[in-house]
Amino acid sequence: MTRFGYDERSAALLVFPVLAVLLVVAAFPIIYSFWVSLHDIVLTRPLRRPFVGFDNYLRIFDDARFWTAVARTTVYTLVCVAVTTFLAVLVALLLNEVFPGQRLLSALLLVPWATPSVVNGLMWKWIYDPTYGLLNGLLVQVGLLERYRVWLGDPDITLLLIANAAIWKQMPLAALLMIVTMKAIPEDLYRAARVDGANIWQRFVHVTLPALRPGLMLVLVYETMISIRHFDLFLIMTQGGPGDASFTLSWLIYVETFRSLRFGTGAAMSYVLAITTFALSWAVIRFLGKRI
Amino acid sequence: MARITCAALTKSYGAVLAVDALELSIGHGEFMVLLGPSGCGKTTTLNMIAGLEEISAGRLLFDETEVTWTPPHKREVAMVFQSYALYPNKTVRENIAFPLRLRGQSASEIERAVGAAAEQLEITHLLGRRPNELSGGQRQRVALGRAIVRKPSVFLMDEPLSNLDATLRLSMRGLIKRLHQELKATFVYVTHDQAEAMTLADRIAVMKGGLIQQLDTPEGIYERPANIFVAGFLGSPPINLVEGVIAGGAFTRGDFRLALTNPPQEGRAVVLGLRPEDVSAGGDVTARVELVSPLGSETHLDVLAEGGVALTLRVPKEWRAAPGDRLSFGIDPARLHIFDKASETRL
Secondary structure (H helix, E strand, O other): OOOOOHHHHHHHHHHHHHHHHHHHHHHHHHHHHHHHHOEOOEOOOOOOOOEOOOHHHHHHHHOHHHHHHHHHHHHHHHHHHHHHHHHHHHHHHHHOOOOOOHHHHHHHHHHHHHOOHHHHHHHHHHHOOOOOOHHHHHHHHOOOOOOOOOHHHOOOOHHHHHHHHHHHHHHHHHHHHHHHHHHOOOHHHHHHHHHHOOOHHHHHHHHHHHHOHHHHHHHHHHHHHHHHOOOHHHHHHOOOOOOOOOOOHHHHHHHHHHHOOEHHHHHHHHHHHHHHHHHHHHHHHHHHHOOO | OOOEEEEEEEEEEOOEEEEEEEEEEEOOOOEEEEEOOOOOOHHHHHHHHHOOOOOOEEEEEEOOEEOOOOOHHHOOEEEEOOOOOOOOOOOHHHHHHHHHHHOOOOHHHHHHHHHHHHHHOOOHHHOOOOHHHOOHHHHHHHHHHHHHOOOOOEEEEEOOOOOOOHHHHHHHHHHHHHHHHHHOOEEEEEEOOHHHHHHHOOEEEEEEOOEEEEEEOHHHHHHOOOEHHHHHHOOOOOOEEEEEEEEOOEEEEOOEEEEOOOOOOOOOEEEEEEOOOOOEEEEEEEEEEEEEEEOOOEEEEEEEEHHHEEEEEEEEOOOOOOOOOEEEEEOOHHHOEEEEOOOOEEO
């Protein structure tokens, strides 16, 4: 008997092209960027690239800008994930009911999700615009605001306004995932709970919420991974400003790498961000996965 | 215990009438079985009694109190579902305790009640487990536990044994019967399984198309079916139904002739009903054996009598027959059922 049969050999042959592509487009950049992070590469002096070990990592941990960016990213991610998940559950609860216009509303739900990120960023930038923005116009007309404000110029709320734009785009997918999970809850559980004497809130707590855990886990992991690495909205709406009010980790990596041209420290920051994202996702899966 | 009265109880979904002006009175502590094929309205009726389905028209009374619009939890009913409907995230203990917790009973009361219910159903050793760690039979016992722990006056059961295998179904059937005897509560039980209906019921309501076809004791329904549908729905193998006419005081179909004790009017088109077991050895009916199906305790014979009348007979295992044999057997005219061909009702 041969070690590998015909089937195994053909399988290996068929898998090889995909494996080769994956090695080139995924494995190589991961390994190469790690190599870059261990060298002091500055693009203004391209021929000088000394090996510095983990000095780049130590340097960024000593950098106050890095910790500010970590704090901003944490706030931004927490707001995005919490609000997106909360709204997604509410929207899913609504669209899981049968009422006139439910199908139309379900279809409309997909519009923000289908909007390209750049379009989304520009749209919200215009909505927040201090001279012709919709938000100013609306609030002044209903009397909630006396005069037009420079919304994105206020460091106290900039991050929240960008988060709002992100939530608007991300919530529909999260809601869809929740609806799918809700549809899988057996109707008999609700009927049993009604006979047992559970009111609508108790039915939500004892039947819906526990059954939503798989969907919740998916949404939490996905939203955390997306939000922590958000970049496009920051590029389009504020470019880190006003001051450093929207200087998140992704934006800092961009500035460090492509504006300051310090590829070594930029790669080290990217690695820290990637490992953090992975660790957070793992923690969510482990924490919620145990309870499913 | 409670008496349940359905007065012209109706349920419609748009133009579709699921239950049509149902009149049914279920006595204190009675075990009533709603029997019928899928879509006959039996589960809808049960759901209306439970309060899970809004009543389109008519009234529902528990004893003398009208509960037509009373929500489920205020009706003092407990329900057992075909799917068990156990809360997957809760342990067996928490599942059984859930209705009591919602009623705000104290922890010690709950613990005592859950312990008693678990003991009665022999599931004390399962209290710490979750539903996905239980077998089908164990899950159904837990579902029963959640029902009995509240000590309701009415138990509603929606095909509770349908998901179990044949052996388990038999033992669970015994358990439900024992519970009914011990609890002395009113049971309303929905099934499409005639064996379950026959063994459990004090009375059976056979339903079709949202209407009760016959309401009687199991014996009454089996011995005196009100129409062809009821006759055909109960019995395994099913009753033999042969179309023919009344001629000379006998049922006639070609050369096949059976004398009747109390024949309907001459020339009337009728359907003859003969239970497979209502035949005796030796007699004036002759037939050719087509198929022999020995079952150990008895034998089923498919035979072809005169006039091309095909019959299935359930005979003792001692009857020796082989395909192609000529067989003589007797039919007691008193055991025959005659139905009007046009109206399909018993004559």
